[in-house]
Amino acid sequence: MLKDKKRKINKRLVLLILLALGIRFALINLNHPLDLQTWHGLFVDLNQEQSPYSTLEKLTYEARATQGVGWSQYYMYFAYPPMLIPIYYPLAKLYGVFYSTEQINFSIAGVDPYPQVPLLLNFLFKLPIILADIGIALLLYKMTKRSEKSMVAYLFNPLVIFVSACWMFDSIAVFFLLLATYLFERKRYDLSAVALSFGFLTKIIPIFALPLFCIELIRKKSWKFLRYALVFGAVSALVILPFWSGVKLSLEFQSAREPSGLTPLNFHYMFGIFGGLSEQSLLQLKFVILPAVASFILVIGMSLIYAYLSKKEISLRQKLLMVFLVYSICAKNLHEPHVLILIPFLILELNERYSFDKKWQYRLLWILPFIYAIVAVPITRFLYGYTMNMNILYLFGLPLLAKGVVIGAVVIMFHLVLWNALITLIRGRPVVSLEELRRRLKR
Numbered sequence: 001m002l003k004d005k006k007r008k009i010n011k012r013l014v015l016l017i018l019l020a021l022g023i024r025f026a027l028i029n030l031n032h033p034l035d036l037q038t039w040h041g042l043f044v045d046l047n048q049e050q051s052p053y054s055t056l057e058k059l060t061y062e063a064r065a066t067q068g069v070g071w072s073q074y075y076m077y078f079a080y081p082p083m084l085i086p087i088y089y090p091l092a093k094l095y096g097v098f099y100s101t102e103q104i105n106f107s108i109a110g111v112d113p114y115p116q117v118p119l120l121l122n123f124l125f126k127l128p129i130i131l132a133d134i135g136i137a138l139l140l141y142k143m144t145k146r147s148e149k150s151m152v153a154y155l156f157n158p159l160v161i162f163v164s165a166c167w168m169f170d171s172i173a174v175f176f177l178l179l180a181t182y183l184f185e186r187k188r189y190d191l192s193a194v195a196l197s198f199g200f201l202t203k204i205i206p207i208f209a210l211p212l213f214c215i216e217l218i219r220k221k222s223w224k225f226l227r228y229a230l231v232f233g234a235v236s237a238l239v240i241l242p243f244w245s246g247v248k249l250s251l252e253f254q255s256a257r258e259p260s261g262l263t264p265l266n267f268h269y270m271f272g273i274f275g276g277l278s279e280q281s282l283l284q285l286k287f288v289i290l291p292a293v294a295s296f297i298l299v300i301g302m303s304l305i306y307a308y309l310s311k312k313e314i315s316l317r318q319k320l321l322m323v324f325l326v327y328s329i330c331a332k333n334l335h336e337p338h339v340l341i342l343i344p345f346l347i348l349e350l351n352e353r354y355s356f357d358k359k360w361q362y363r364l365l366w367i368l369p370f371i372y373a374i375v376a377v378p379i380t381r382f383l384y385g386y387t388m389n390m391n392i393l394y395l396f397g398l399p400l401l402a403k404g405v406v407i408g409a410v411v412i413m414f415h416l417v418l419w420n421a422l423i424t425l426i427r428g429r430p431v432v433s434l435e436e437l438r439r440r441l442k443r
Helices: 002-026 033-047 052-067 084-098 119-143 148-155 158-166 170-185 189-202 205-219 224-256 264-274 279-309 316-330 336-341 343-352 356-376 379-385 400-427 434-442
Strands: none
Touching: 002 119, 002 148, 002 158, 033 052, 033 084, 033 119, 052 224, 084 119, 119 148, 119 158, 119 170, 119 343, 148 343, 158 170, 158 336, 158 356, 170 189, 170 205, 170 316, 170 336, 170 343, 189 205, 189 224, 205 224, 205 279, 205 316, 205 336, 224 279, 264 279, 264 400, 279 316, 316 336, 316 343, 316 400, 336 343, 336 356, 343 356, 356 400
């Protein structure tokens, strides 16, 4: 009987994974045009034994020469930590077997590219991302004592599917972060530090978990926090140092970007619609004042949450959720794919301490970024792999004023939900209780 039950469960899991894979692979020809140019360039660079950071430097100098700093100081190309290079190097070489002499013509700085790429490139680029999604789902299954519900919640979350199958590689970083958490809970500290380093080397955001892991070891009165930090640092340095000049350039690029995405500091967008500032003043606001303010807010916000959590008796999973909620509140650039880092920890929290309010917090924290993508990109631009008809690609494009109003409303609602979720974890109850509202409506 037990064997039959296990077989049924295993079959169900396999079917769920196959269905999740099928949905994602069916969507791989949908892409964000600007990002696809970067992935195409990455594959061509790696196949030709060239660092993508060298291409970034060359394109940046060309952009400055032709457009001037009034447009941007940097070309929008490969400005990420270097972990993608070893991940994609063998896949780029495989791609090169079929497209060995391929060259890429980059668009002029400030002009949207619309690259046409083979289906093989889409498949090979998205393969590690999709496998990372499966890895996250399996980790959630183990971390929730074999809860299929948690696994399904992640695998079939519309925002997760959209980001992983059509857009960005955030799932790889989230997988390493969740793996680091899983290993830390099992006291495999060295392996946890290595996994966390891989997450940071894929995307910078997971590094904000490092102080928390060290604080947890200090709370146990263990000197292992030093070893944890040293292992993390050694692995990171081993990967970063060979690419140091390129990593430095990419960090300069990220620090120089104007606030954008799901952040209230994106209000400078409204000056572009209504005016009120000279062009020079607007540039100073976007590229000097707001980045400085954002850096200050992030340092203060993260310092406060670490100090608070150092004295708080709650689970590591809850603490990590709080850390990334605060990061999401304080971040200068918070794009739709960045929200993926919250989703596994929200699912873990729902599994362990379910409430009607938390369920809606979880839903709104993926629905609102999805709405933002639909309006801001707009989402119809992802169809360009099938059509170059601009009427279709900008079908959901709104007039500037309407777009500004919708984006502003979504950002405000998103941050209200972030604060409500954070306060729920701190106080044990939300500021605005949907459950209480539901009860009153029933009366």
